[in-house]
Amino acid sequence: MTETTIPRLTSLSHGGGCGCKIAPDVLAGLMRNALPTGPFPDLLVGTQSSDDAAVYRLNDEQALIATTDFFMPIVDDPRDFGRIAATNALSDIYAMGGRPIMALALVGMPLKSLPPETINAILAGGASVCQEAGIPIAGGHSIDSVEPIYGLAVMGLAHPDHIKRNDQAQAGDVLILSKPLGVGVLSAALKKNQLDEAGYQAMIASTTRLNTPGTQLARLDQVHALTDVTGFSLLGHTLEMCRGSQLRAELDYAALPWLEPAPALVRAGFQTGASGRNWNACRAEVSLAAHLPTEAQALLTDPQTSGGLLVACAPEAAGEVMALLQADGCTQAARIGRLVAGTPHIQVS
Template identity: 65%
Template sequence: MMSEIRLTQFSHGGGCGCKIAPSVLSKILSGLPQTGMFPDLLVGLESSDDAAVYRLNDTQAIIATTDFFMPIVDDAYDFGRIAAANALSDIYAMGGKPIMALAVVGMPIDKLPIETIQKIMAGGAAVCQSAGIPIAGGHSIDSPEPIYGLVALGIVHPDKVKRNDKAQAGDVLVLGKPLGIGVLSAALKKGELDAEGYRQMIAVTTQLNRTGIALSDMAGVHAMTDVTGFALLGHLLEICRGSHLQAQVEFHRIPFIDIALQLAQAGYATGAAARNWSSYAEAVILGGDIAEWQRKLLCDPQTSGGLLVSCAPESADAVVAAFNSDGFSRAAVIGSMQTGDAQVMVR
């Protein structure tokens, strides 16, 4: 059931669609100092990875990340659930197990009832409880737009960290969740997403990417990330650039939320999809039969999207089976990594 207060009316952008565009973010980060002087920092800024990883000893490394955004849905409890699942996904994307979280809360106190804010935080706490971790603290401010998310901490063996820049030529690409969340959010904001579409949206965005823990034990899994605000193309390009390889994707093999396909063909899209495309169009080669609506889906920002895995061909069945056993029934092989310029080719 939707909240009586429409949370999305307070935000200029929802979910991961409110991320700063990839090209702009790259310029912002370009002036930061290098982190090479810290030998125990296993993953830092250098590869645009999902989280930082710091080695504590020979068998333990800590994973740290923060993720927060403005409402993508109007229901307060669902907003909290989605934001928490999205933040924890970065831990899973590194192959780690979450151990604790801190809440990041910014709310327009003069506009939202205390009960609404409590529901947001209750939703986040429920997802953390499902992940088996506490929300042990946090920070809050009075802000003009509602903001909620987590600082998430996890643990992983230093030798089992799954970076986004270690793909190998000949790898196959496996996507864990279907795409289309940005399209659904665009329809929702216009009041044109039906109850079944909303149900599917919540089911996808609140499903924890806990399969990342099992994938960390697979030697055949070479690289991993999650698909969020920069869309499939943007996050796949990060794998390509970090690994100095080319990706080849077959559009017909990509899993999409069925209703999102229908809405995309009807013209629904987000402004973030256009910003994404302008940020990386020069590194994408589209086949001549890829329609405009299909291109927009490839640039569609995902909130709490699926894991994207680059693995050895002989490991692909085991990777898909791991996803399936965790309830990701739409997991599929969507392409491969090849030698060549760091770009994505879609046919």
Template identity: 65%
Template sequence: MTIRLTSLAHGGGCGCKLAPGVLKDILSGMPATAIFPQLLVGTETSDDAAVWRLNDSQALVATTDFFMPVVDDPFDFGRIAATNALSDIYAMGATPIFALAIVGMPVDKLPPATIRAILEGGASVCAAAGVPVAGGHSIDSVEPIYGLVALGLVHPDKLLKNNGARAGDSLILTKGLGVGILSAAFKQERLDADGYAGLIASTTQLNTVGAELAGMVHGLTDVTGFGLLGHALEMCRGAGLAAELFAEAPILLPGVEALARDGVRTGASGRNWSSYGEDVRLPGDLPDWRRDILCDPQTSGGLLIAVSPDKAARVLELVRARGFERAAVVGRLTDGPPQVRVLG
């Protein structure tokens, strides 16, 4: 009998993340990192990766990301997890150089061939990104877990952070929303073949274009477990700005609207809203299903780009030329206290 990977996990993908409010509480007592002058990016602004200046022309970008299965196919699970981990490197404007595998598997429940396929899926994505999986660490765990430590390089002057946005900037999102809703439908056996194909295509698309955006944009982050609202809020808090998001602007992945209207959602979307909803202003007539989409955890989601309006068309053209056909302007940054206002 074939075991469904998702049946061995209590959550899946970036929906496994701790809720933003819980994470903030946990990290509140961490020691300050300001005493390390070479540390260009630490935990202060909840950015996508840590950055350490090596010399005048190189900075090391380091991140780690892992989660439980979002799909049952082991090769696809490996691909999704690796794509998601490498995204944090691209979201800093950097280029990956190598990766290490993080592997936790219930070896009493999964045959070696299944575990091997997960690793092969991750290695295939790293090969497509031009980097080796140079090692890693494995443990016997209750639930299947896979991901990467990813390392990259960037010129310190070309580093892109989530706190560089400026008032007046347009916000561009490069991928469609709804990964969490599609994955929830998959676990409920309500996702059709087209929906599954859309889920895999989106979550295995590398965000390589991030490394090309230096000098063109002011701020950059990727949209993952906290949803579009949560990661837009992180950008606002880092830059000391407010944001306006156009409720109907984000393009949705195929099948997402119908599923959302039918009440399909992840538990993480509710936890996300509970964590940051007090800093979000919604129009009174916004339906709950659309709010769920804005809070929906995006496993291996798109890049959220803050760019001056006069360069937005050029950036959109570049992003779409790199294969992100769903890229669209989804909002703008404004002066004001850090919060997000959703416009109907």
């Protein structure tokens, strides 16, 4: 196979990144009554709250956090694809307030379409992120598949008292987002060769930044809830927090941070199919102010791959949370709204 015959990674998959996720309303239907229930008193977090990872108490000082995440290519550079997929998988551990300790690789590759060098580069990209996180890839599983798939199963540890769920927010909490939005929009433009180098580098910088502040945020008592914003979009993951905590969210559209040039790209017609699926899943519980720009709906439902942390904290802790995020390099971290008492709903103004 010569270099000129190697296909673009994104051409081999029907979707990319967390935009490959099954729509949240469809997933909820599939999961209903599909999993066994039973008396598992040490299972601190399971499937009941749509949280980021499972948590099992080992003893009074340690809880095991377990998660898995994998998807098809969101970019064509194989090393970047591996880096993004690994960063995204590790995020669920940080979003629970934990510290990752080990990963297993999940690999499905079309061996007739991709040369060994390309596959090696994907694996090397994932390994480089795990090295940055200070953990080994200790094994895994591989198959010959129709579409390229890569991800990790990750295990982490945390003190049982420091687990941060997504359903423990409180009325009056401030909402803070650690990373800019727009990954899905930029990836849609990239797939059509309409994303410039500056936009690509901005996307890579964001999607390969580890959400390590989650471990420190977990130790702050006034941080009440934590999750990461991925394939279900900002609206979808905020709504999960609202439903679990039985609260209403008020989001300030003008405060939302964007990857450049996401808003302009949406106006030019670039968005993913997952955006429409996300809107259909949440529209009954979302109100958009009339003055918002025409691209607001598409941007608010844009699926994020390796997105930022969404933090619900007491107002008096907002300054400390922002300082912690900015010290870790989250330069676009922003205070984006608040949670109030009321029926689960999101108002965007």
